[in-house]
Amino acid sequence: MSEGVQTSPAFAPRVFSGIQPSGGLTLGNYLGAIKRFVQMQGDAPGETIFCMVDMHAITVWQDPEALRRQTRELAAGYIASGINPARSILFNQSQVAEHAQLAWIFNCVARMGWMKRMTQFKDKAGKNAENASLGLFGYPALMAADILIYHATHVPVGEDQKQHIELTRDIAAKFNHDYGVDFFPMTEPVIEGAATRVMSLRDGSKKMSKSDPSDASRINMTDDADTIAGKIRKAKTDPEPLPSESAGLKDRPEARNLVNIYAALADISVDQVVSENGGQPFSAFKPKLSELAVEKLAPISAEMARLMTQPDEIDVILRQGATQARTIAAPILQQTYDIVGMVR
Ligand code: AQP
Numbered sequence: 001m002s003e004g005v006q007t008s009p010a011f012a013p014r015v016f017s018g019i020q021p022s023g024g025l026t027l028g029n030y031l032g033a034i035k036r037f038v039q040m041q042g043d044a045p046g047e048t049i050f051c052m053v054d055m056h057a058i059t060v061w062q063d064p065e066a067l068r069r070q071t072r073e074l075a076a077g078y079i080a081s082g083i084n085p086a087r088s089i090l091f092n093q094s095q096v097a098e099h100a101q102l103a104w105i106f107n108c109v110a111r112m113g114w115m116k117r118m119t120q121f122k123d124k125a126g127k128n129a130e131n132a133s134l135g136l137f138g139y140p141a142l143m144a145a146d147i148l149i150y151h152a153t154h155v156p157v158g159e160d161q162k163q164h165i166e167l168t169r170d171i172a173a174k175f176n177h178d179y180g181v182d183f184f185p186m187t188e189p190v191i192e193g194a195a196t197r198v199m200s201l202r203d204g205s206k207k208m209s210k211s212d213p214s215d216a217s218r219i220n221m222t223d224d225a226d227t228i229a230g231k232i233r234k235a236k237t238d239p240e241p242l243p244s245e246s247a248g249l250k251d252r253p254e255a256r257n258l259v260n261i262y263a264a265l266a267d268i269s270v271d272q273v274v275s276e277n278g279g280q281p282f283s284a285f286k287p288k289l290s291e292l293a294v295e296k297l298a299p300i301s302a303e304m305a306r307l308m309t310q311p312d313e314i315d316v317i318l319r320q321g322a323t324q325a326r327t328i329a330a331p332i333l334q335q336t337y338d339i340v341g342m343v344r
Pocket residue numbers: 018019020021022023026028029031032033156157158159160161195196197198199207208209210211212
C-alpha cells in the first residue's frame with residue numbers, strides 16, 4: 001500500500017483517478033500521476049480504477065478526430081506505463097453515463113461561490129471568464145462525481161488537483177448532511193513523491209502542461225531521444241552550479257524542477273541527487289538528466305507506438321473496462337436517486 005493511504009473503517013478502500021485526453025501525455029502527467037497509479041495498482045488493497053476523462057476534455061474546444069486519437073493514445077500510455085487491464089479497470093468516462101448523471105445531482109448540491117474560488121477555472125478561463133463554457137465552470141462537480149460514483153477512498157493526483165479533491169469532500173459532506181446519511185466517503189488525495197508539480201522547462205513558475213502553446217515547455221511521452229535531449233539542453237536554468245544540499249534549491253525554481261525530475265525518474269530522494277551532483281554546473285547535469293529520461297521514457301513511447309497500430313484492441317479494452325466500471329457505478333447511482341427521492 002502506498003505511504004499516504006489510510007483506509008476509512010466505513011468504506012472499503014478503492015482507488016480512482018483520471019487524466020484528460022486534451023493533448024499528448026506529458027512528463028508531468030507521467031511522474032505526477034501515471035507512475036504512481038502503477039505503484040498503487042500493485043500496493044492498494046481494493047480495486048484500482050483509471051479513466052480517460054473525455055467529458056472533462058471537451059470543457060475547452062477539442063477537434064473530434066484529435067479527441068478520438070488522444071483518448072486512444074492516453075489509453076496506450078496507461079498500458080505502456082504498466083497499468084494492466086486485467087488488474088485495474090481502465091475505460092473512458094463517456095462510456096459510463098453514471099458519471100454525468102451523478103454530476104447533475106452534485107450540480108444541485110455544490111454552491112456557485114465554491115466554484116468561483118477554484119483556481120483552475122480562473123487559470124483556464126483567464127480574463128475572458130464570461131466566454132468560458134458552463135462545463136469548465138462546473139468541472140469540479142463532474143470530477144467529484146467521477147470519484148464518488150465509485151465511493152473511491154483514495155485519489156492519487158498531482159499538487160494542482162488538491163483544491164478539487166477538497167471540493168469533492170465538501171460536496172460529499174453537504175450531500176450527507178442535507179439528506180441525513182453517511183453515504184459518500186471523505187476521499188483522501190494521495191499527493192506523494194518528488195514530482196507532484198513538474199514545472200515548465202521554459203518558466204519555473206508555470207506547471208508543465210499538455211495545452212501549453214510552447215512545445216519546448218514540456219517533454220511529451222512520444223518525444224524521441226534527440227527531442228528530449230534538445231529540450232533539456234535548452235531548459236531554462238540559472239548560472240549557479242547545483243547545491244550540495246536541497247535547502248540550496250530554495251528560490252531557484254528552474255534548478256529545483258530539474259533536480260525533482262531527476263529524483264522522480266531515478267526513484268531516489270532529492271537529497272541524494274544534490275549530494276551526488278552538488279557543485280556541478282548544469283552543462284554537466286543536463287546530459288545526465290537527458291540520458292536518464294531517455295532510458296526511462298523510450299521503452300514506454302515504443303510500446304505506445306506499437307499499441308497505437310492496433311486501435312481496435314484498445315477500443316475493446318476500454319469497452320470491457322466500462323462494463324466493469326458500470327457494475328460498481330450503477331448501484332451507487334440508484335441508491336443516490338433513492339436518497340434524493342427520485343421515483344423508479
Ligand atoms: N506538471 C504536472 N506535474 C505533476 N502532475 C501533473 N498533472 C498534470 N500536470 C502535472 C497531474 O496529471 C493528472 C492528470 O491531469 P489532467 O490531464 O486531468 O489535467 P491537468 O492537471 O490540467 O493536466 P494538464 O497537462 O495541465 O492538462 P491541460 O493542459 O489540458 O489542462 C492529474 O493528477 C494532475 O495533477
